[in-house]
Amino acid sequence: MFTPGHRHRVVLLAIPPAQAIDIVGPLEVFAQANAQITARGQEPPYETTLAALAAGPLETSSGVPMLASHGLFGRMPKADTLIVSGGRGARLSVADERLVARLRTLCRQVPRVVSICTGAFPLAATGLLDGRRVATHWAHCADLAARFPALEVDADAIFVSDGKFHSSAGVTAGIDLALALVEQDLGRDLALSVARHLVVFLKRPGGQSQFSTHLMMGAEAGTHDADRFNSLTAWIAANLAEDLSVEALAHRVAMSPRNFARRFRAAIGTGPGDYVRRLRIEASRRMLTDSDLPVGAVAARCGFGTPETMRLAFQRHLRVSPQEFRERFRLPSMPQLAS
DNA sequence: GTAACATCCCGCCATA
């Protein structure tokens, strides 16, 4: 349990090969929370450690290896909260007896255990989740339920708490989850403040941000327009195949196109056209790796007029073709789910 | 790769 005044030790547990973004995101959230508290003249509440449970690469979303981990089979730092991140490594690790046993021991020692996305897989393998409600990435819900029938997999939930175990669907990286924890520990105001600062951080790297476009929007909650745009951006994300031109969107929220574009940029941080494009790329990226739909179908579903348009968008923003992207990120030796 | 075409989006200014 989080107790004010005491340093709360958070251990972020990666299982390579893992996406570095799932790790950097949460780390930055806790760091920001510390910074905010420190600015008030108090002691920083979190002490964050990154640990890897196995040897292997941590890579960026675009597949570029960032750093190799040597693994931590030996001593593990004491933790108050253990976060198990998801990714390919997490899904593949269920077959690794030694790793699972190690994780089981760790979980028994830690009062709060959290899984991000497919981090639920190795946790489930420990058997500690038997009989508990669990959430995971939507594309892997059925797989999780099939592999571990003793679990009660909640396919709709974004965040599920059962006892000391918490799991998140984590469609958008671990940042959301880290923010949720900070909110739990330190209150909504601080979490929002962290989120707002994070937006600044997220924008700084420039270029194609790998972070959830959705989150950038959510982080702005609290400003006037955010309320107005909240439902709109949610609708956009759910209806990518619709007409999402500035004109159409402006009409939806009963504004003139000019004013809509201006207010949108002020509230969200990027223009509506750019926002929609990013969301489409993000959605198709996920669909390419998580489904078997032909490229043309993915393009159509994500709102690209033609497959060629999607190809160009990928080339411009990700430097690879959709085909290439799929081939590189398709999960090896994991059964694909029919969808 | 190029060309024609469409859309976006920002500065500027009148208007409310």
Place this chain on the structure above:
DNA sequence: AATATGGCGGGATGTT
């Protein structure tokens, strides 16, 4: 007087 809105022009960017 100060601020928010809406229309217009056109260069930049994206689409076909």
